[in-house]
Amino acid sequence: MRKQRRVPQRTCIGCRTVRPKRDLVRIVRTPQGVIQLDVTGKQSGRGAYICPSRACIEQAFKRKLLEKALETSIDTETIERLRGEVAKLQ
Template identity: 55%
Template sequence: MKKRKIPMRMCIGCREMKPKKELIRIVRSPEGDIDIDFKGKAPGRGAYLCFSQMCMNKAEKSKMLEKAFGQKIDQEIYEKLRMRLNEGEIN
């Protein structure tokens, strides 16, 4: 039997390729809203981050989410991500 192909995505913080299931998907909806996509199925443009605080800090410092989405990212999005990373809510 053939092995199933595992979808790989790049973390915008550390720039490493990892399996899609190991990353957090941040999505910009067609209306322009930015949120965390827990199921990975939300419509819109997606960007991926590792589950580490270090990658989160790198992405914020280098404004990689802004570059990925082509729009300004509110500080509340970063705070929401940090809160969920610290609480371990994201599986």
């Protein structure tokens, strides 16, 4: 095992800010094709990181950044659900 002192960093897909991974929310597309928040950060599937802020979420939806990051199309229903889930984190 390597000794790693550096905090893992990820880029928010909304504002492109690089932040410690734990300050960001992971949104994952599961192998079953479900798009959901991954609060553990350990769920398998393709993931994207975003600040838990309304502004970043809206930016990601409006500009289809989340769809690009997850390489899938996301319907309005899913967007509404994610919006609600992120709102609960604030």
